[in-house]
Ligand SMILES: NC(=O)C1=CN([C@@H]2O[C@H](COP(=O)(O)OP(=O)(O)OC[C@H]3O[C@@H](n4cnc5c(N)ncnc54)[C@H](OP(=O)(O)O)[C@@H]3O)[C@@H](O)[C@H]2O)C=CC1
């Protein structure tokens with residue numbers, strides 16, 4: 095309990111990191127005043143060396159000014175040109191994009207055209223074709239683009255992966271993951287389908303990431319999928335979704351995500367962010383893969399043997415800069431990797447172009463299997479897709495057919 099309180103306190107009151115002598119810091123601009131900016135960028139940047147948040151762009155002058163003042167951000171861009179002026183700002187090197195999903199494509203492309211590295215929120219785009227083009231442009235420009243799939247960067251999930259790949263328990267037979275959030279944290283409105291929301295987009299993407307990451311493979315098929323769309327007055331937004339998938343080597347998988355989980359006994363909020371892996375000679379369970387810095391447990395059980403429980407808040411190897419601190423969140427580890435990719439090209443962990451494109455393709459396949467419409471293309475994508483034939487040929491290398499994708 096004392097450890098939990100200490101880690102929570104440190105996360106919310108991070109110490110200021112001194113700069114590394116001789117290193118030019120990576121200067122970030124933030125696109126919008128989205129709530130997640132604080133956890134995902136501002137807090138970790140404060141305590142990581144060589145990262146500064148220097149500018150913010152948003153639509154409302156008043157909102158941007160209040161946000162900038164509260165978080166000590168010295169430069170603001172606001173109004174109808176606020177986003178464009180931010181991505182063109184010569185005083186920044188990188189842009190963090192926490193906009194609604196349907197806007198990720200447009201603003202990532204514009205930021206890359208403005209010569210900026212980009213950290214864009216998950217899911218990177220509504221379609222694999224958009225994800226592919228965003229990455230192609232980043233490659234053409236020699237810039238870093240990372241989808242903020244933050245859970246992969248934490249030592250705890252990396253530890254689970256090494257337990258699986260060590261082969262100690264034999265190959266994976268079955269893997270199940272749940273991501274349940276209590277009612278009241280997320281709210282949907284009618285325009286949210288067009289903005290790219292839904293439980294699969296908002297949180298099911300993490301379930302799929304866990305399955306792909308821990309099996310080191312991509313699905314072969316979505317075998318079943320169903321959903322409930324219980325948001326009052328909104329029909330086409332999934333709130334609870336379940337799906338079963340097949341992976342190579344006979345692995346079966348299932349995932350459940352719910353942004354609207356009822357309270358137990360009417361007052362106890364339900365959270366479950368877990369993965370359960372059945373191997374040939376044992377099981378591995380991890381709790382809380384979403385926010386493992388607060389608490390988590392990794393329980394390993396050999397068939398017929400004892401349970402052993404582990405925790406991994408820091409890496410135990412590497413240099414001081416990348417090993418981390420007990421209180422570092424998934425976002426600290428992610429931002430460290432982003433910084434290292436830009437400054438030295440040697441991040442400890444990465445979430446690649448292939449990860450982003452393949453994940454976007456399978457999120458769409460889950461929606462199709464559920465009988466629900468896939469989220470729409472970005473309007474900017476539709477307006478600017480004159481060069482599509484060239485991209486469509488290249489995307490086939492990922493085993494993705496773009497026919498019928500808009
Ligand atoms: N990693 C994590 O834990 C989390 C990640 N996310 C991700 O962050 C992204 C943003 O999600 P969320 O915060 O729910 O998004 P919001 O709907 O709250 O929008 C975020 C910001 O986008 C700007 N914006 C621009 N155009 C629009 C528009 N048409 N409608 C609404 N807002 C607009 C607004 O900022 P302004 O007015 O300042 O311009 C707004 O504050 C998503 O990709 C989501 O998946 C979200 C929550 C947690």
Ligand SMILES: O=C1OC[C@@H](O)[C@H](O)[C@H]1O
Nearest residue numbers: 216275279280296297353
């Ligand atoms: O990434 C996320 O995690 C927490 C959720 O509440 C949010 O909707 C989602 O975008």
